Amino acid sequence: MTEPSGETAPEAPEDVAPTEDVQEDVRQGAAEPEEPGTAEESATGEEPAAAEEPTAAQEPDVAEDSDEPDADAAETSDEPDVADASHESAGAEPDEPTSEAAEAAGASEEPGADGDAGAKPSDTPELSxxxxxxxxxxxxxxxxxxxxxxxxxxxxxxxxxxxxxxxxxxxxxxxxxxxxxxxxxxxxxxxxxxxxxxxxxxxxxxxxxxxxxxxxxxxxxxxxxxxxxxxxxxxxxxxxxxxxxxxxxxxxxxxxxxxxxxxxxxxxxxxxxxxxxxxxxxxxxxxxxxxxxxxxxxxxxxxxxxxxxxxxxxxxxxxxxxxxxxxxxxxxxxxxxxxxxxxxxxxxxxVEVHEEDEESPEAAEAATDEPAAPVLLGLDRYALAEESLADGLARLVRTAAADPWEGSELERAAGAHGLVLHTGGEASRAEPVALAAAARERGLRTLVAVHADGGRRALGPAGADAVTVAALLSGAAGPGRDEEGAFALDLLVVLDAPQLDVETAAMLVESLPDGCRLVLSGDPAVLGAPGAGQVFGDVVAARVCPRIASRVPDPGPLGELVSGIGAGELNQVEAPGKEIVIVPVRDAGEAVHRTVQLVADSVPRAIGVPAEQTQVVTVGHGGSAGTRALNAALKQRLNPGPGRFGGYDPGDRVAYAPVPGRTVTGTVLSADAEGLRLRCGDEELLVPKERVESALRHGWALTAHQAAGLRWPAVVVVLPGDAAGGLSRPWVYTAFGRAERHLSVVHGVDQALPRAVAEGVAPERTTRLRPLLEALLAVPEE
Structure with a gap:
């Protein structure tokens, strides 16, 4: 595998121990100012200055709250943390650095946030x-x-x-x-x-x-x-x-x-x-x-x-x-x-004890030795969402009338059951789309929903009738509702289902009428939902409905590489068309420099993919080669400007979080007294000026969670040395799988990458959906 410029990549260095001073955040909820160092430093390959920790009086970096959580990065804070006390050894927590000597909010000066101009909060902010x-x-x-x-x-x-x-x-x-x-x-x-x-x-x-x-x-x-x-x-x-x-x-x-x-x-x-x-x-x-x-x-x-x-x-x-x-x-x-x-x-x-065994000491011991379920504490909003979701899924299972459909295995399962799971890689998305087309031919009211607009466009002509989950729930797209708020649907096919958080899934399922069929399709190997819950994984684990596993492999060298990662193997893959390139780097400064070179020069020249169709993916927002530092360097090279409105100029690529947990990518069109106007896919959006600082960030570089559910012709994955602690198999699988034609890996983590693929399991999430489903659907209704 060679670099697009034609240089031969040297062999990876010997195994070194991963450093600890990594990745601040990658999860929403951070409170850190964006101070990645100057763009000039990044563009020239010098390591940007580390972000300064907030003083006591500084405001939170609310943009972090709007980002999807990268559940894989280690936090540099020494403060004890709930996740550390529970089950997340790799950190899976927001970028929330502590103010060690600070009495927060105890000083009077206001923080200097990135691009402060024009972005002051208003007393009467308008609803976006x-x-x-x-x-x-x-x-x-x-x-x-x-x-x-x-x-x-x-x-x-x-x-x-x-x-x-x-x-x-x-x-x-x-x-x-x-x-x-x-x-x-x-x-x-x-x-x-x-x-x-x-x-x-x-x-x-x-x-x-x-x-x-x-x-x-x-x-x-x-x-x-x-x-x-x-x-x-x-x-x-x-x-x-x-x-x-x-x-x-x-x-x-x-x-x-x-x-x-x-x-x-x-x-x-x-x-x-x-x-x-x-x-x-x-x-x-x-x-x-x-x-x-x-x-x-x-x-x-x-x-x-x-x-x-x-x-x-x-x-x-x-x-x-x-x-x-x-x-x-x-x-x-x-x-x-x-x-x-x-x-x-x-x-x-x-353990069930029959009458004839009641006197048996062995049976009694088996019954008493069963470990008790842990006592959990939770917030009302998530408790209600999980219980409503479990009830709604059980209702669909019980009210759908079995119908002997002919066709593929997935079609037959959907005809016989109200809830069906479909698993597979990117190529397998064609199967649930074909199911939807066959259902329409049967006269059923059918809809396909995806996680993001990019996923809809990736379906080609079939994506013309697809909608995003957010647009469906808001009423901006999809069928109408009856007087009780239920969609006029007989079959709903949801692609990218692993990206459903529990609150979104609950609203979606509660909006389906009795007798409607629901097919949840997705790749269980990708990173989990950006919000609370693991809906797809919990339903899979509960075993309360059929699961159809696709046998369609992802094609080409990229498909072979990603499939191997899903199986825990980082294989050497022949890439005669430069589909995969490894670019070794020694430090974070060199990683930033080579990333800019790849996006601006090498990939367009050698692969034919322009810079605007190339996406950079990295482990976290913070750090010397996180999204902040990379975006600063890429802006300096691809769209230099003074940042006339809140740090942004027309032509800037941006990532916009309209609501926490959902990221929309786009380009800045213009700015006026109302706010910043963006082009996101086929839509024009207005970001009110009071939300620019909190909900918007530059988007040449994204985290893997932000990129999940989207794909680009070319992707550059950046792995500086300090990213080793944030890697896991799902992270690598998700990041590498965003590329359609070409993948460049800026590689500075040495043997930490194959170790992460072989051993790096994503931190588990504590949820209640699985036992709720098992309790509701373990015994079929008479």
């Missing part, structure tokens, strides 16, 4: 199309939940608990009903003596749920919040975000409970602690119940950014201990009693 879309989805979800409650009554999850889980649930229900405090039902070791809270300390407050409809905060609310922020030494530019998160009473809520500042995405406990000390002085401490409740919620919200819908109770206690909470057990009790978090313990399948 994306915000309106999200609001419509939430309104629809509320209607669906109300209809479900009327038809079926309250959800029964958690009704059959025992031990600690039952006690915790009883606490929640007792407090909700006003009968008692949850502490009366919570069995725990005697807590350590706690410093008495002054009488003036207000009662606990629980963060309000996400509103069903997004709306701009009133000017008076924002002004009042600004005054409180100034009093606590926090940047006043956070006012609009705080007002939007906490609602009309935001100012008083902050005065009563300063830790409600954690409602703003990207802010960290250290920042909220500094703000609380400035407001309360000696009246607050590490064991303040307001702090411990807010921290418990924050830990679960942060875990959701990493894909979890719940966490084991011991993991939460460990996370609280890492944030200097003196009595984590009592803190969990406090959060449950306040109704801020919910508790679950799913039933495990018990």
């Amino acid at each position: 199309d994306a915000q309106a879309e999200l609001a419509a989805q939430r309104e629809l979800r509320a209607k669906i939940e109300a209809r479900k409650a009327e038809k079926e009554g309250p959800l029964s999850s958690g009704a059959k608990l025992s031990g600690t889980a039952a006690d915790l649930l009883a606490a929640v229900r007792a407090v909700e009903g006003g009968a008692a405090s949850g502490s009366a039902f919570y069995e725990a070791p005697e807590p350590a003596p706690r410093r008495p809270t002054p009488e003036a300390t207000p009662a606990l407050t629980v963060r309000p749920p996400v509103p069903a409809q997004a709306s701009a905060p009133a000017p008076g609310t924002t002004a009042a919040v600004r005054e409180v922020l100034a009093k606590g030494g926090a940047p006043e530019t956070l006012a609009a975000q705080v007002a939007a998160a906490l609602g009309e009473g935001a100012a008083q809520a902050l005065l009563d409970d300063p830790w409600q500042l954690l409602a703003v995405p990207g802010l960290r406990p250290e920042q909220a602690d500094g703000f609380a000390r400035a407001l309360l002085g000696a009246a607050c401490g590490p064991d303040d119940p307001r702090r411990t409740v807010a921290l418990t919620v924050w830990l679960l919200e942060r875990a959701a950014l990493q894909g979890h819908t719940a966490l084991e109770i011991d993991t939460v206690r460990a996370g609280l201990a890492g944030h200097a909470v003196p009595d984590p057990g009592s803190a969990v009790e406090e959060a449950v009693s306040a109704g801020a978090v919910l508790v679950f313990q799913e039933e495990e399948s018990a």
